[in-house]
Amino acid sequence: MATIPVAVAALLAAAGPAAAGTSGSTGAGDPYFPLAGNGGYDVRHYDLTLGYDPDSRHLDGKAVITARATQRLTRFDLDFKGLKVTGITVGHTKADFRRDGQELVVTPRHTLHKHQEFRVTVTYQGTPKPVTDPDGSLDGWIPTDDGAFVAGEPQGAMTWFPANNHPKDKASYDFTVTVPKGTTAVANGVLRGQRTSHGHTTFRWRAAEPMAAYLATATIGKFKVEQYTTPDGLKVYNAVDPREATAAAPVLKKLPSVLAWESSVFGPYPFKGAGSVVDRAPQVGYALETQTRPLYDRAPSLGTLVHESAHQWFGDSVSLTTWKDIWLNEGFATYAEWLYTEQHGGKTAQQNFDALYASPADSDVWAFPPANPGSGAHIFETPVYSRGAMALHKLRTAVGDKTFFDILRTWAADHHDGHGTTAQFIHLSQRLSGKDLHALFHTWLDTSGKPASP
Template sequence: MRHRLIVTGAVVAALALTVTPASATGAGPEPGAPGAGDSYYPDYGNGGYDVSHYDLGLKYRPKTDELSGTATVLAKATKDLSRFNLDFALDVEEVRVNGRKAKTATSGAHELEITPAKPLTEGEHFSVVVRYSGVPSEVEVDGYTSWHRTPDGGVAANEPEAAWWWFPSNDHPSDKATYDIAVTVPEGYETISNGDRVSKGPAGKGWVRSSWRSAQPQTTYLATLAVGKFDVTKSRTDSGIPVVNAYSRRLGDEDGSARASVERTAEITDWLQTVFGDYPFSSVGGYVPATGEGFALETQTRPFYGNERFKRGTDVSVVVHELAHQWYGDSVSVRRWRDIWLNEGFASYASWLWSEKEGDGTAQEIADEVYGSHPAGDEFWKVKPADPGAKNQFHDAVYDRGAMALQALRNKIGDKSFFKILKGWPTEHRGGNARVEEFEKYAEKVSGKSLSSLFDTWLRTPAKPSKAALGGERQDAGSDERKRPESWEEIQAVHGAHRR
């Protein structure tokens, strides 16, 4: 839910020249494109192959912020390739493709060009081994680093780019993969990452190694790494999901409010299953490092929470938001960055539903309040959640107007269809990618109603919708389009509670 880098028009123009297809000349193997074709970020990701697995063997020295590693990338060529790119910003020592040493070059701010000793053929499964090192906090791309230096270590967490500072990748959400991440650190330091910790033990005098595995598909920006002095808590949800939370020992005054918020992860996860269906991963949790940051990020299975987030007290709402992303954004990821409403609108609405459940204001009341807080000429209404543009990808309108769109949908089709959609969508697309247009068609299919006007009004029109478009007025009691339930218990009676 955070963005820093903006691609300029000059970069786009340069890329347009770079990726002119060689196939037009009838040539043989071609270079893979230095971008995945995303209109918001033309040089993010790469073309010509699909990654299936990342295996990372890392060693980190907290006192100096030095990181060294060997990444093994398993992939499949989608065309005949003379060379291909990985997104990466640290120093590369050696690259091997299928065991043979490859030639390398760099281009742009984060492009590693790799020319294998032998061209790759379409459909070929291949391996890439990259040995590298660097000081991530000292490496900047366009004046910025996604690596957060802390008093006792470092953290990789940001959106839409974070991987470049700690492992080479095909850095676009459309290419999801599984992960094995082994990290060696000095004794006394803790390592936090995604998925399940499958082992921890000594790795030579004064060193300890932890290995983490993400067995479900994961996008690159959702991969995270934190090294520091952490207190780790472990528990399980009522439905049996392992919970791993971690807190920096340097949180100071924020320690109590951080723990009081994140320690509700198990409870919130069980509740979210009643709304969105089965939890899609093998573990859950969260971590709070002393980064001095105030944002949070839905890093898969283990959300990142900046300690400044808890400066003014507990914030359970942000925990609900990031955990809701495990369904909407992590398990079902955007196909293009313009589809960001599928992440942020739904996670924001989940926090409104939590408020409704807790008796702190219904989703309709919150929607009415947000609607009334932005006058017609406000810039808020000029942002289109279905295509906000790269500069507005994380604008409040994507979150709050996006959530209002869901409340309008709920009022239009009624709770029975609405909550059926909230459960059915992440189940049907589990582990994959999706577009806004696909969700719209799904909503029409489930509800049996034409919804194009509603979605155009709330997601694509750069103007404030009428109050009537939000809805919420009482309908005929015999209709599915009825007033909101009087209690959360009534909602669960409508769409059914879930227990694994």
């Protein structure tokens, strides 16, 4: 990502991933976002059917959620905010429900047993509204003048579909989105088909690989669409607001070469689909690494394209376990920018490192340790990006290029479609290098202030 989102006070800090008894917990146990996610079940698949009218901004939705109970459940929660729920079934039986802030509390007619697979169907409608983060940025379903810019990091997925909204619970997705004829709906994965009838067009998308809810999108607008398949079989779908097309064209033209370069550095591209959505959304102020198809609020720079594309490995395929570890996403994507410029005739990574280290001690880059931002309010601030990249450069200089790039590729391969933690990355770095790196990581990831020496 390229900006800033939020925290929800320390309200339910005691809520763990699996509360005792037969009720799934109201949060997944994340210290920065206590209400995010839910306990008691694991989602396997979301099947989302949406109809949206950009003029009225009205959304009709149906979410069919296939999940497996991880404990005996008489009640469970979904994260869902704002829209009116018109009905819920568990299996084929109507279920009771109530709203409690961002929690949709579901009580099925029959108790769900541990390991039981079950299906929840939620129908809903209304005018979706984004959440506003402490810095004033918007997150979730963000209306535009011709549709909606749909970006969910870290909490916005709940503004347009009911979810287990924490990166720990990844699932596959199907999207069926109907919009007025002449409007395009872009989601994740691969386009399975589109059909126009009676003045409306329906787009069907499938994201087969596991995906965190915050990386899902169903962005809608009047886009110019470009589709092609790369020589190695990757299906690329670019959707560009015509007002941004001239500025975006030279950068998007480089997407195949950027993905090929990143594949050579990080290992095979992790998904079947790729592409970009370039919208005109001046109220947004950031880009987001929506899985397979990054979202840009305007024509991106080449550096931004490299950054969001690198997230497909670091953040999307290898996801967070807690939001505290956000540097594993942003520090890695920022360092990918440094590597790209270094290998394409620009500044070296060392020059980027040196320029940042020259920043005075009261500079934003030293405001807090990147592996401990302190709260969800800081997870998209400068230290997470810049000092996170500096930590990776210190690792590179300590272990040498061969071992460093082996670490990056092994990290991406070993945690493919899964999750990782800072402790696991440190362990991997030490195992592959044969060196004790605790002091290095402690200095650059965990220590407050400017390190005494570069």
